[in-house]
Amino acid sequence: MEFLSDALSNFSSPMILFFLLGFISTILKSDIEIPEVITKTLAIYFMIAIGLKGGFEISKSGIDTNLYTSIINSLLIGVIVPVVAFLILKFVGKFDSTNSGAIAAHYGSVSVVTFVTAISFLNSKTEPYSGFMVGMMALMESPAIFVSLFLVRIFNSEKIASLKSNTVDLLKESLFNASVVLLFGSLLIGFAVGEKGITAVKPFFIEPFNGVLTLFLLDMGMIAGKRIAEFKAVGLFLFFFAIIMPIISASITIFLSSLFGFSVGDILLFTVLAASASYIAAPAAVRIALPQANPAYYITMSLAITFPFNIIVGIPFYYYLINMFR
Amino acid sequence: MEFLSDALSNFSSPMILFFLLGFISTILKSDIEIPEVITKTLAIYFMIAIGLKGGFEISKSGIDTNLYTSIINSLLIGVIVPVVAFLILKFVGKFDSTNSGAIAAHYGSVSVVTFVTAISFLNSKTEPYSGFMVGMMALMESPAIFVSLFLVRIFNSEKIASLKSNTVDLLKESLFNASVVLLFGSLLIGFAVGEKGITAVKPFFIEPFNGVLTLFLLDMGMIAGKRIAEFKAVGLFLFFFAIIMPIISASITIFLSSLFGFSVGDILLFTVLAASASYIAAPAAVRIALPQANPAYYITMSLAITFPFNIIVGIPFYYYLINMFR
Amino acid sequence: MEFLSDALSNFSSPMILFFLLGFISTILKSDIEIPEVITKTLAIYFMIAIGLKGGFEISKSGIDTNLYTSIINSLLIGVIVPVVAFLILKFVGKFDSTNSGAIAAHYGSVSVVTFVTAISFLNSKTEPYSGFMVGMMALMESPAIFVSLFLVRIFNSEKIASLKSNTVDLLKESLFNASVVLLFGSLLIGFAVGEKGITAVKPFFIEPFNGVLTLFLLDMGMIAGKRIAEFKAVGLFLFFFAIIMPIISASITIFLSSLFGFSVGDILLFTVLAASASYIAAPAAVRIALPQANPAYYITMSLAITFPFNIIVGIPFYYYLINMFR
Amino acid sequence: MKKLEIIIESVERKKVCRILDEVGVKGYSIIDDIQGRGKTGPKYAQDLSNILKSSLIIVVDEDETIQKAIDKLKEVFKYYSGKMFLSDVKVIE
Amino acid sequence: MKKLEIIIESVERKKVCRILDEVGVKGYSIIDDIQGRGKTGPKYAQDLSNILKSSLIIVVDEDETIQKAIDKLKEVFKYYSGKMFLSDVKVIE
Amino acid sequence: MKKLEIIIESVERKKVCRILDEVGVKGYSIIDDIQGRGKTGPKYAQDLSNILKSSLIIVVDEDETIQKAIDKLKEVFKYYSGKMFLSDVKVIE
Numbered sequence A, B, C: 001m002e003f004l005s006d007a008l009s010n011f012s013s014p015m016i017l018f019f020l021l022g023f024i025s026t027i028l029k030s031d032i033e034i035p036e037v038i039t040k041t042l043a044i045y046f047m048i049a050i051g052l053k054g055g056f057e058i059s060k061s062g063i064d065t066n067l068y069t070s071i072i073n074s075l076l077i078g079v080i081v082p083v084v085a086f087l088i089l090k091f092v093g094k095f096d097s098t099n100s101g102a103i104a105a106h107y108g109s110v111s112v113v114t115f116v117t118a119i120s121f122l123n124s125k126t127e128p129y130s131g132f133m134v135g136m137m138a139l140m141e142s143p144a145i146f147v148s149l150f151l152v153r154i155f156n157s158e159k160i161a162s163l164k165s166n167t168v169d170l171l172k173e174s175l176f177n178a179s180v181v182l183l184f185g186s187l188l189i190g191f192a193v194g195e196k197g198i199t200a201v202k203p204f205f206i207e208p209f210n211g212v213l214t215l216f217l218l219d220m221g222m223i224a225g226k227r228i229a230e231f232k233a234v235g236l237f238l239f240f241f242a243i244i245m246p247i248i249s250a251s252i253t254i255f256l257s258s259l260f261g262f263s264v265g266d267i268l269l270f271t272v273l274a275a276s277a278s279y280i281a282a283p284a285a286v287r288i289a290l291p292q293a294n295p296a297y298y299i300t301m302s303l304a305i306t307f308p309f310n311i312i313v314g315i316p317f318y319y320y321l322i323n324m325f326r
Numbered sequence D, E, F: 001m002k003k004l005e006i007i008i009e010s011v012e013r014k015k016v017c018r019i020l021d022e023v024g025v026k027g028y029s030i031i032d033d034i035q036g037r038g039k040t041g042p043k044y045a046q047d048l049s050n051i052l053k054s055s056l057i058i059v060v061d062e063d064e065t066i067q068k069a070i071d072k073l074k075e076v077f078k079y080y081s082g083k084m085f086l087s088d089v090k091v092i093e
């Protein structure tokens, strides 16, 4: 019951509504266009904003044992999810190791925007969460990619002679990728600057946050909508995988996290991190490390199916599951 | 007297002053440049902002009979203005049907930025207006274009064999053009999200509005100023048309709207919609439907003559006329 | 002691910390990228913001004799600094006149962003300063460039036959360059619009100011960091010049300004104007007037050495010197 | 092989690509935001309307396919400004 | 002299430039944000990932240097989509 | 006809276009934001000054007009970095 009302109240959130408007506008072949440079800058804005806020909240509440158990939880999830995804894709979907690994990398990694939307959701329900969760997100950005590459290797060592050099390329380019540096950096800065520093930047990074997210989601709606044409290329199995895998990841994570005894807000954020699929950082990493994988698969799935599913249905649904499970 | 004081107080509005600064800077051959992507994004920002605000205000005040009479008024104006413009251009200015129709399409359509500036003017005079006026603007975006194409056709059926296919192209591309979808969409969303939703996005879409408009008008001043070189190509008749046609449209509209008995604020907005000329949506539509028309005419007239005239002189002048007429 | 605490408190300013983050991210070869169009638009935003604020403050406090002595001080500094720089480069560094003049032009001109960071510093110390200092900055933008060209000419009349025509080109392009027009224009507008006008644009131009500066400095950190590779090309002398020249300029200015009896805040701003090196306006002017000069020198020095030095160490150091000297 | 460089007003770029898809060319590359000057005057994109700029489309293919494309594209150039340049090129990869 | 036009996925642009530097070509010019279509499908840059667009790199040099560059670049084209076009050109300056 | 491709520092782009207008060429197309490397070092536009990037100007016209343009443009290349490439092209439209 509460899930229905949460899902329905999603539809009175300007964020979700503008996402839908963007999506619908592509179906109407309308030509609204938010330039790519704006989209990129807004993504940077979000990472700074949540990093600063998270770091500041850690400085207020202090570092507790939850931080260490959270790190363990994050790393566990960051390994389990890509492994499960890979196995399902290879042995149920019958995809080759390269494509299975490429897609698994995306589902093991995270979507910053989905996380940010979940934060907005928790705020609207005045459900508290820990400041360090932003750090958990930064932590979960990269491991899944390397786990997936490892899986590709052990299942396919002879065919991909280039894998080792491509992975070295990737390590050179990606160990300190933009999102990780920006998130961790903003976290540290948020921790260091204290009340005075946060107050100085609040009118830019904190207050307009929801409005900026609204504009960004309009943009994401249009970007996702333009990829509908690719659904045929994706195929039926991957279409359903893009909806079911998040639910599988969510279930695994809710179970694990509840064992650890985290708060409801933190479990939701862990769940969203597990259930979301990266569409900013992972595609570039995978294109470098696994060029034989088909980009139409992983970009369309993570951006046009999983992301809309998560922010419209997923977040309220996971919240309901978590409250049920407790 | 009050008109003079209103017009003069325009010159203490940062919006108008930055427009003039932008204009003057081009005369000084100064190289301030606001990138095109920013201009486009700010235009989208405005449409979302006024749509949200308008929709929210409708949700508070409710839908009344004024809405239906306003729709009738809008459609009337949206047909009368391009017809009058076409007839003047063809039979007084002796222009061919194609150019007459192209220019008439611009004057029958609307300038979102002029509307937004008029809203700012009404706010500064604490003159109330109805939330649904944003919807009237969305309504008046497209009809004039099709009315003008119809006029071109009936006055010139043999010469333009391509008109039918070009119009089909246009319908495919333009029935749901960006502005219309964004305005109506934001209106609906503003209506649906209620107080909580608007409060969430207020610090981004409502509070900084005037400041964003100031930056945008600086940009528009530079864009308009760079087109002064084209005044020679436009010629004397079209130069005066670009100033007198708005006054004609304004007069017709003030008369019609007063018959309907709308409020002063609403009549001003109707008048501004009629008197303004589109320079974002109409040029693209006209370029597709009437490629034989000369873009130097309609872009220079609407952007470099009519728009500056309307925001510097027009808005306070129409306001004065409306108060006189009542 | 206070200098140390000021310098250290710099490290709890989000502005400086994000600058460092940007710098460090390039060392980590991380790929954060803020698009160039955003950087350019933010620069315009700053100039409007500080011009408006400065002009408004002049309208409140009125024009006093300090304005006239400030103009004299500005012009004095605007001539002395490039001359000193030129002489050091030519006779100590043994550089040719063209490169000496090109670099001197940069050090005689000003960095708007350094000025803005100094304003933020003074605000955080609640140290008052005069509104017209923004006008002094606009005044000091161009003279140094022409002084430097003159020096190049008198030291090298036979070799650079093209200098006269290049200077004419420059005059045509640069007398009313973007920064000067925007700063003076915003000053005048801030003066003219009064309380009502400033209140209308405050939520956009005044309140988010520090946050916007933080984002901009992250960007500047990355831009500066990417130029570290050019340090080798710059050489040891110019590297130290880029750090010592600001200190020389600062000392001269603190001495001169104290003679005039300006407030501590105003002396700091004069000092920062003298000690900073332009990296937006001067490079373009110098590239047109002195194309034989090596851009790798002046861009790397002003952007990657002097600017970071000034905002991390310089500003608190000059503040300390000024308080010592009084 | 032949390289066909098509400079066309940006408003007609989608139509040109559609025609190239119908003809079945091997592929094409698009550069937007071209400014310039031609017989219909300067195009400097200094406004919000999107209509005062061009796109450059590079198509490399066999002579016959290129010729087919040129024949179908001539229709677009009847009403819209732009140019088509043809040159020889050798395809490596 | 020869003009080599390399169209390559933007993610590999840095590697291509590195190879050109190693070969020691006289110089090259880069145009980013190329959209288009090839045998691996359309590339229209309509997302945040940066991987659905190409870069165009123009290299003008002597025949032998260009040939050396082509030989080293073939490695990149094994896994990444793009094209190389070769034409004759005369260098004025 | 001849195609002249001029790569010039962006600060001199307006002057080059002015010279082309004076010579009276049929038209030209401009692509901005060119990065690259030449004998004067890399140009990667990684700063706010606008001076570390180039523009590409394509001019197609008769041999003699192109030659006139080249002669007048040599002046610009005395002090500013860039290149001029000349090739044959056939004009379709």
Ligand SMILES: Nc1ncnc2c1ncn2[C@@H]1O[C@H](COP(=O)(O)O)[C@@H](O)[C@H]1O
Pocket: D007, D034, D035, D036, D037, D038, D039, D040, D041, D042, D043, D054, D080, D081, D082, D083, F025, F026, F027, F028, F029, F030, F058, F059, F060, F061
């Ligand atoms: N001779 C030319 N060389 C290169 N580009 C040209 C030439 N003529 C025209 N163009 C390009 O084609 C566009 C339209 O030209 P036009 O149709 O002649 O007005 C111009 O804005 C240029 O970008």
Ligand SMILES: Nc1ncnc2c1ncn2[C@@H]1O[C@H](COP(=O)(O)O)[C@@H](O)[C@H]1O
Pocket: D025, D026, D027, D028, D029, D030, D058, D059, D060, D061, E007, E034, E035, E036, E037, E038, E039, E040, E041, E042, E043, E054, E080, E081, E082, E083
């Ligand atoms: N025949 C062609 N002519 C021009 N550009 C091409 C051609 N084929 C491919 N391209 C470009 O190279 C990119 C990748 O092509 P492909 O490797 O065939 O998928 C495309 O997106 C185009 O930008």
Ligand SMILES: Nc1ncnc2c1ncn2[C@@H]1O[C@H](COP(=O)(O)O)[C@@H](O)[C@H]1O
Pocket: E025, E026, E027, E028, E029, E030, E058, E059, E060, E061, F007, F034, F035, F036, F037, F038, F039, F040, F041, F042, F043, F054, F080, F081, F082, F083
């Ligand atoms: N051989 C070349 N091939 C292509 N572009 C070049 C070449 N040499 C120089 N360029 C371009 O011209 C610019 C300036 O070159 P330069 O004058 O040699 O420093 C470079 O940044 C490149 O964009």
Ligand code: NA
Pocket: A081, A106, A107, A108, A109, A110, A111, A272, A273, A274, A275, A276, A277, A278
């Ligand atoms: Na995930």
Ligand code: NA
Pocket: B081, B106, B107, B108, B109, B110, B111, B272, B273, B274, B275, B276, B277, B278
């Ligand atoms: Na109108």
Ligand code: NA
Pocket: C081, C106, C107, C108, C109, C110, C111, C272, C273, C274, C275, C276, C277, C278
């Ligand atoms: Na200085």
